[in-house]
Amino acid sequence: MDTSLSTDFLQLIKTRxxxxxxxxxxxxxxxxxxxxxxxxxxxxxxxxxxxxxWYFILIENKxxxxxxxxxxxxxxxxxxxxxxxxxxxxxxxxxxxNFYSFAGAPYLMVFCIRKRDNPLxxxxxxxxxxxxxxxxxxNTEIISISMAMENFALMAxxxxxxxxxxxxxxxxxxxxxxxxxxxASYSIVALSTVGKIRKVGEVAEIDKNYEMNVPRRKDIDxxxxxxx
Ligand SMILES: Cc1cc2nc3c(=O)[nH]c(=O)nc-3n(C[C@H](O)[C@H](O)[C@H](O)COP(=O)(O)O)c2cc1C
Numbered sequence: 001m002d003t004s005l006s007t008d009f010l011q012l013i014k015t016r017x018x019x020x021x022x023x024x025x026x027x028x029x030x031x032x033x034x035x036x037x038x039x040x041x042x043x044x045x046x047x048x049x050x051x052x053x054w055y056f057i058l059i060e061n062k063x064x065x066x067x068x069x070x071x072x073x074x075x076x077x078x079x080x081x082x083x084x085x086x087x088x089x090x091x092x093x094x095x096x097x098n099f100y101s102f103a104g105a106p107y108l109m110v111f112c113i114r115k116r117d118n119p120l121x122x123x124x125x126x127x128x129x130x131x132x133x134x135x136x137x138x139n140t141e142i143i144s145i146s147m148a149m150e151n152f153a154l155m156a157x158x159x160x161x162x163x164x165x166x167x168x169x170x171x172x173x174x175x176x177x178x179x180x181x182x183x184a185s186y187s188i189v190a191l192s193t194v195g196k197i198r199k200v201g202e203v204a205e206i207d208k209n210y211e212m213n214v215p216r217r218k219d220i221d222x223x224x225x226x227x228x
Pocket of ligand 1: 168
C-alpha cells in the first residue's frame with residue numbers, strides 16, 4: 001500500500017468538518033466540473049445488491065432554500081412552544097436551532113432513496129414466512145445512500161467545498177417533498193449544505209481556532225471490541 005496516499009486519505013477524513021450555512025460563501029459558485037466530481041464520488045459508493053436506489057436533488061434556487069429554512073424554523077418554534085415549562089426546555093430549544101443551520105447555504109443537496117426497493121424483498125416471493133428475517137435488511141437503502149453521502153462529503157472536502165449533512169430539517173420532510181415535486185416512490189433521507197467556505201482575506205473562517213473546534217471523538221478502545 002502507498003503509505004503517503006493512506007496517510008493523506010486519513011488526514012482528509014480527519015480534517016473534514018460539518019460546515020453550516022453561515023460559514024459558506026453565497027457569492028462563489030460551484031462549477032459544473034465540481035458538481036460532476038461530487039456526483040461521481042457519490043455514485044461510486046457501494047450499494048446493497050448494487051441497486052443504487054438513490055436520487056439526488058441539487059437545489060441552486062435561493063428562494064427554495066429560504067422556504068425550507070422558514071418551514072423548519074416554524075416547526076422548531078412550534079415544538080419549542082409545546083415543551084415550554086418542561087425541565088431542560090431552554091437547552092432543547094437551543095439544540096433545535098441546529099435543525100435550520102443550513103440557513104445561508106448557497107446550495108442544498110437533497111439525498112433521497114426509493115422506498116421499499118430492497119431487491120430481495122421483491123424477488124423472494126415467500127409471503128410472510130421470513131418476514132422478520134427480511135425486515136433486518138430494511139435499512140439497506142439508507143445504509144447505501146449514507147455511504148454515498150460520505151463519499152460526497154469527502155470529495156467536497158478535497159475540493160475545498162463545505163458540506164454539512166443534516167437530518168433536522170426532516171421535521172418538514174413532507175412539505176419539502178411537495179415543493180420539490182418528488183415522486184411518491186421516493187423519500188428524502190437527509191440534506192447537505194454545499195458551498196465554498198467563507199474566507200477572511202486568505203484565511204478560511206473554519207481555520208480560525210481549528211484545533212479547538214474539532215468535535216471530540218470517542219476513543220477507539222471505547223468503541224471497538226475485537227473478537228479473536
Ligand atoms: C445523520 C446526521 C445528521 C445530522 N444532522 C444535523 C443537523 O440537523 N443540524 C446540524 O447542524 N448538524 C447536523 N449534523 C452534523 C453533526 O452535528 C456533525 O457531523 C457532528 O457534530 C460532528 O462534527 P463534524 O462533522 O464537523 O466532524 C448531522 C450529521 C449526521 C451524520
